[in-house]
Amino acid sequence: MEIPATSAMQPTESQSQYEGVPSAETTIAALVDEYAGTLYRVAYSVLRNSADAEDAVQETYLRVLRHRDSLAEIRDARVWLVRIVWNVVLDRKRRSKTRPETDDIADLARLLPASGLTAEERAVSAQHHAHVLRAVQQLPEKEQRVLILSAFEELSSVEIAQILGTTESTVRSRLFRARNLLSNLLSHSRSVR
């Protein structure tokens, strides 16, 4: 595998240690500049805590630094990085399983953009978002993961499959099941209300 020479990964003359050959540190710096934001958003969508998400991003790049010798073998750096951050995030999530989720969901729903809405409409919108996020929380783990990753527009189903270590058809079927389950959960809760 080889890392494609993206614009962000090409170092400036002053950055490179040897002429024409970027050092591993320069390559990692370029990866930080290009993908730190994406990795943060992936981490945040699962952890729903800004400090934890940032920690996860930093840990991801520290892991990359530890494996800098094998950087040249990486073909798709973006998918590779998202896969690392995904594993870091799931590991953290597993460790902090006891933490109550309810408050996080309510906080997150309040954070979501609601421009052009009145205060009352914002409150209703936040309530709706919280309701959806709680329903997502109730989905089986595998379906939930696929649904969360599919919300990232920059990730195709092939890339999601690579991140999760499955096939594209599995991702598609899980996504289909997740959507069905989610709509059932939401319509059921609506009828109850």
Add this chain to the structure above:
Amino acid sequence: MTENLNTETEAEETLRLVAQLPPPQDLTERVHQRLQDAQAIAPRRGFWSLWLPAQRLQYAGAALLVLAIAGSAWTARHTGSGTAKGQSPVQPVIQATPQGFGPASSEARPSNLKPIKVPPAPKKKPSASKVLKKRTPQPGAQAASDSKASANQ
């Protein structure tokens, strides 16, 4: 059906909004800083600096303990028993009596116990009076022996 589709779209819209939340402004700077710190620490680490001082003390303590145990074992081996090197004292084999309980007078004697051979005590020299008595024949006895001899002839 349409309602389900709407619900799906709404739900996915929420997830999309979550996925689009902007990262903190100084995120990349902080990550760069963290990486620089990690790189600065790495080369300073020599063989000994991998251990913290407390850990070094622990290792030194453990090494002392091992030395003390080894030393005491060596001392016990070389000064303790008088047995020859490499030989362990042989334990006597206790033979079980063939018919259970033996008589009260029976003596349990281990098979490896060999009886001690005691040389016979030297005979005492006879006293002078006894020697004389043997040498001088008594008159009655001499007559009796003479009569026995003539009768035989």
